[in-house]
Amino acid sequence: DIQMTQSPSSLSASVGDRVTITCRAGQSISTYLNWYKQKPGKAPKVLIYAASSLQSGVPSRFSGSASGTDFTLTISSLQPEDFATYYCQQSYNAPRTFGQGTKVEIK
Amino acid sequence: EVQLVESGGGLVQPGGSLRLSCAASGFTFSSYWMHWVRQAPGKGLVWVSRINSDGSGTNYADSVKGRFTISRDNAKNTLYLQMNSLRAEDTAVYYCAREFSSGSRYFDYWGQGTLVTVSS
16 A cells, blocks of 8 residues: 655644645655545545646645655645645555645644 | 435444445446545544446455445446444544546545444
């Protein structure tokens, strides 16, 4: 199984801050890396697929990048609705493993 | 409009069984791989199982292999998860998810989830 290691596990930030979340894959996964956002009591929703492609309807302040087995989700200017938990997921092979999540909280 | 609606969750005793269903609408169900993902209370997302579009191929997480069975009925547009020999650690919200696959692969639609509680 491919292990996905996400960091940090949580962070505190203010509205307007630039936020970066990192995910490292345990082996090469090409760009089969997706980012999801989840709010409490709700199903996850995809933000970024294929490492850097923005899902339709997702604000442009979200972006993704890749460098080898390291992947980054960036929120350029944090908005109130962005306080949530974010997960990376590899879709290179089965099982489709997730990172452990990053909770973004209000400072 | 794409919709995935899970049902079948509830309280079950350890060692018991439960069958979850996921009713799909708004898309050609038989064209998509489908997955189950679970989330224990206060914990992260964990992939459970997947089935290919015609039901001929399945995969399972090691933690459920031999106890859970994923299946689908394309005529009824429904995905299933048969869960046997349930354990306390299977307690979670179970989500079904559709996998978009065209070059890239990702879960583009999710159900609202159904809660399974394993307790005596």
